[in-house]
Every structure is written in structure tokens, then in C-alpha cells.
Amino acid sequence: MKALYPYIFLIPVYIILVTGCVEPYAPPVIESDVNYLVVDGFVNSSDGTATVKLSRAIALSATTTPPPETGAAVSVEDDRGNSTSLSGDNAGNYTGAGIPIDITGKYRLKIRTLDGEEYISDYIELKQTPAIDELTWIPTDAGTRIVVTTHDDTGNSRYYQWSYDETWEYTAVYQSGLIFVDDTVDIRPYDEYIYRCWRTTSSQKIIIGSSDRLAEDLISKFPLITIAKGSQKLFIKYSMLLKQRALTREAYDYWEQLQKTTESLGGLFDPQPGKVAGNIHNTADSDEPVLGYFSGGTVVEKRLFIKFMDLPNDLKAYLTVGNCTQDTVLMADLPQYNSSFNELLGTATQGPFTIGFIYTSKSCADCRTQGGSLTKPDFWE
Known part of the structure; x- marks a missing residue:
């Protein structure tokens, strides 16, 4: 943690x-x-x-x-x-x-x-930490709440602490199909696609709970976090690896x-x-x-997956990332094209002729600019 x-x-x-x-x-x-x-x-x-x-x-x-x-x-x-x-x-x-x-x-x-x-x-x-009985989510007005349930029949635990790693899959706003290398435009190789990413972060807050005042050593549906409606974390698929210790x-x-x-x-x-x-x-x-x-x-650990399609309709929402626009660089202006800040999306045509290329900012076409990695986690389902 x-x-x-x-x-x-x-x-x-x-x-x-x-x-x-x-x-x-x-x-x-x-x-x-x-x-x-x-x-x-x-x-x-x-x-x-x-x-x-x-x-x-x-x-x-x-x-x-x-x-x-x-x-x-x-x-x-x-x-x-x-x-x-x-x-x-x-x-x-x-x-x-x-x-x-x-x-x-x-x-x-x-x-x-x-x-x-x-x-x-x-x-x-x-x-000795007891097993996690259930790690699940509950829809609320504020968003998607993730809760945990655990118990100890021996009554020897009573005091609990949780931490977690959360991973989510997301995409850039636009997909870059072209790449600009050595002043030339080429088809972007599949293994260099920068459209889909996975980002992992760890819990930052102290999360503790106690059953000391209860007759049973039971923690039921204890709230861990609430993911706000429209959060990027739930755009496609989200996973939490919860770690529990007594x-x-x-x-x-x-x-x-x-x-x-x-x-x-x-x-x-x-x-x-x-x-x-x-x-x-x-x-x-x-x-x-x-x-x-x-x-x-x-x-002890337990993993949870949440898919966008599993959310109730009132929690399915997308929030765009930044102000993403497209522009065109003409063939004659290609030598001045700045690939340090932009990514090429596709060709711009006029009738049967290619007159240039459509581009957007890196933040809108390269998912890595939002903190993620192109490498799919081994545990991803």
C-alpha cells in the first residue's frame, strides 16, 4: 500500500x-x-x-x-x-x-x-487473515460502489485493513492508422498501435474496518470506493485486486x-x-x-471484474477526454508537419486524389498520454 x-x-x-x-x-x-x-x-x-x-x-x-x-x-x-x-x-x-x-x-x-x-x-x-467472502459492486446514485464482505468464525480477527490495485482498459479518442517516420508517411504496423491501453494504480487512502462492537466477527458489504458515473475506468472493463489483512x-x-x-x-x-x-x-x-x-x-486476495455492458443503463456514460479535434496537413506542407505533438489518423482525399493527411493531437490519439501502457496484463480476461 x-x-x-x-x-x-x-x-x-x-x-x-x-x-x-x-x-x-x-x-x-x-x-x-x-x-x-x-x-x-x-x-x-x-x-x-x-x-x-x-x-x-x-x-x-x-x-x-x-x-x-x-x-x-x-x-x-x-x-x-x-x-x-x-x-x-x-x-x-x-x-x-x-x-x-x-x-x-x-x-x-x-x-x-x-x-x-x-x-x-x-x-x-x-x-491470521480470514478469506474474503465476497467482492462485488452495487449501483448507486453517485456511481458504482465496490464493497467487500468477510467474516471470521473464530472471532479472532475483528480488525481489518484493505488495499487494492485497480486496472482498467480504455482507448484513445481517435485511432491512428498512419505513422510519420523519416519524413515519410506509412501504414502503422499492428504491433505499434497506440489506440488501446491498460492503466494500473494503487489505493492511496487508509481503508480499515472493525467488527469489535458486533456480536459476530462479520464485515458485510463494507464500501471500498465509488467509481463516478462516466469515469474512464468503466469505459470498457475494470478490475480490482483487493488485498485484505487482519x-x-x-x-x-x-x-x-x-x-x-x-x-x-x-x-x-x-x-x-x-x-x-x-x-x-x-x-x-x-x-x-x-x-x-x-x-x-x-x-488474502480476491479479484473483481466489471464490464461496461454489465452496468445499468443509468450508469453507462462516456466523458470525452479534452477538446479533441481533427485537422488536415496538405502534401505540400508535410515537411513542416510536427510529429512530436500530433498523430496521423488517415488520408485526406479530393475525388480520387490524396491531397494530404488528417491528424489530431497526441493526447487524442495516443492512449499512453493518459498514463496507461500498451501491454495487456496477464490476468486480463
């Missing part, structure tokens, strides 16, 4: 009392420089892997991307003295595979940064607190920002804020 808390840091609780007009107020600390370590770690007992993302926090007012923490020595230890080192990359991702994980054991994370600071997490227990009560409390802090701010009566305490600490300085949480257990 994507880490959201690189943008969160310790902010003193503040209350604004007003007697007249309410004016926006940004606490000075929002502008302050922060350099706290941010950790997102998980040990997966389903496949014996561990993934850790390290970065540095930035101020809430910053518009840059949180910088990755590279060159660290990262390892996962169990309560029996076994340790596995993780390999890092230039993006601050640290991974390990083939880890002999015992679901009954306890594990912790150790980090030594390049500047010599050492961090360690609390020992965690691994949670949490400990401590981990759930952390994610719930972080969710409130990151997603509920903005109004005078919203929860005010404060310290989001995780389970990772600086071994030499217990007062140093460290953002993030290390957890572990099994992960």
Missing part, C-alpha cells in the same frame, strides 16, 4: 476561538522544516516476504515528494534470535524473500540509517488515528492534528518522533 504519513508530523493541538468572521489560519509549524524518519513495514507470513518503505517526512506546506531514505541496513528479527537482512533500492524500498516465518512467533524490525542512527520496532504478533488492536488504533489526522482535517470542528504514535523508536533517543508502523501476518 502507498504510505500516506510522510506528510504528517507532530503538530501542537491548536484551537481557534472566533467571535466574528472566521479567517483561515495556518499554524507556523506547518511551514517548519522536519526530517523525521517514516517507516511502512510489513512481514507477510503467506509467502515469507517482508517489505519496508523508508522515507523522510516533509512539512505539510511542501509541494515536493518525500525523499526516500536510502543506504540503510534493514533487517527482520524473530523472538528466537533469527535475523534476515533486506535489500534496498534507490527509492527507499527494502525487501526480503524466503524468510522462514512462524505464524506463532513474534517479529520486530531493525533499522540503521547511513548517519548511524538505530531504530527498532516493538515485537509484533502475526495475525490487524492487531494496536495496529488498528494506529491506522485509525492516522486516518482521522490525514483525512478529517479542514473544518473548525474536525479532529485537530496531533501526535500519531507508531511502534518504532530510536534506540538512543526515545523522544525522537518516528512515523509509521511495523506489522505482519497473512494476506
